Amino acid sequence: MHPALPFPTGPCPAHDPRVAYIVDDDELVRGALGSLLRSIGLEVRAFDSTEEFLAAARADGPSCLVLDVRLRGQSGLALQQSLLQLARPPIPIVFMTGHGDIAMTVKAMKAGAVDFLSKPFRDQDMIDAVTAALDSDAKRLEEARRLLAVRNGWDxxxxxxxxxxxxxxxxxxxxxxxxxxxxxxxxxxxxxxxxxxxxxxxxxxxxxxxxxxxxxxxxxx
CATH class of the missing domain: 1.10.10.10 (Winged helix-like DNA-binding domain superfamily/Winged helix DNA-binding domain)
Known part of the structure; x- marks a missing residue:
């Protein structure tokens, strides 16, 4: 069983950076994506495998995952299913692939993916997808912290x-x-x-x- 990523429950400092995780086994793709996302002020953490990503700690602030569908070892779709089985809300995912088909896209979107981009994609399409994913995660975190404050009051x-x-x-x-x-x-x-x-x-x-x-x-x- 994969280790659960830590779920932030404390107050969210205003300076917490927005973090984009990248999982792609192509070093050139990781580098190009990292540069693109850093150019809009995001913190980027890149990994070449799903196992490496799962072993890493999760950021406290809003985050999202830019994930290649086809990887050596566990596939991106398999990672999505693993994250759905964890005891915490899964991270928003933006899928990318050079081999996408309709069935794969439908499966990913039904499982909660924010977007599914075919390579090569426009930089702006990736920026828009990642921004939407981060906005979604920021809203979830705020709602979770609000509910935690209510729970503390009840307790x-x-x-x-x-x-x-x-x-x-x-x-x-x-x-x-x-x-x-x-x-x-x-x-x-x-x-x-x-x-x-x-x-x-x-x-x-x-x-x-x-x-x-x-x-x-x-x-x-």
């Missing part, structure tokens, strides 16, 4: 605060929550306020959306 709640939040999500008012839980109304109000603060929610609607995103809404009244 910070006490069991009683979580119970109150379930009732809030179910549409109950403080007085009804107090009756359901056998506590004073002021106590229910305090728990609710503390939980809303920990969850960084300014409204019940915002709170419920966050709870739904975490999958912790147990039902409504």
């Amino acid at each position: 910070a709640l006490t069991p009683r605060e979580r119970e109150v939040m379930q009732h809030v999500a179910g549409g109950l008012m403080n007085k009804q929550i107090a009756a359901e839980m056998g506590i004073a109304e002021i106590t229910a109000k305090i728990h609710r306020g503390q939980a809303m603060r920990k969850m960084n929610s300014r409204s019940v609607a915002e709170l419920v959306r966050k709870m739904e995103a975490l999958g912790v809404v147990h039902g409504t009244h």
Whole structure:
């Protein structure tokens, strides 16, 4: 089994570079692509085999993979399937090939490839494809970090605060929550306020959306 690439979960510094990985067993292609992508300000990490790529650490910031379909050893399509089987979201892939056909393209795109370019391709087509892939990964990372912040807020709640939040999500008012839980109304109000603060929610609607995103809404009244 291939090692899983590390998944960044911490804050994304504004200076994190965008990284383009290149996997191609042709040294001239790797060099030309590297120069092209560096010319638009990207950090480039190039490999001559899928095994070498899989053994490397993944960048914390947005990244994408420019991948040749036909390689010595494991093919590009086989690498795509390996990445899909890992326990983390796969890196966006831009495929390139000099031997592409319709069936191969369809297979790659159905498996989530961002684009499929036939060699020789225009420099601008590669730049556009890589930019789209990086934008997609940046959005995914931002959503993942936002969800992590919500999860941290939920984990910070006490069991009683979580119970109150379930009732809030179910549409109950403080007085009804107090009756359901056998506590004073002021106590229910305090728990609710503390939980809303920990969850960084300014409204019940915002709170419920966050709870739904975490999958912790147990039902409504």
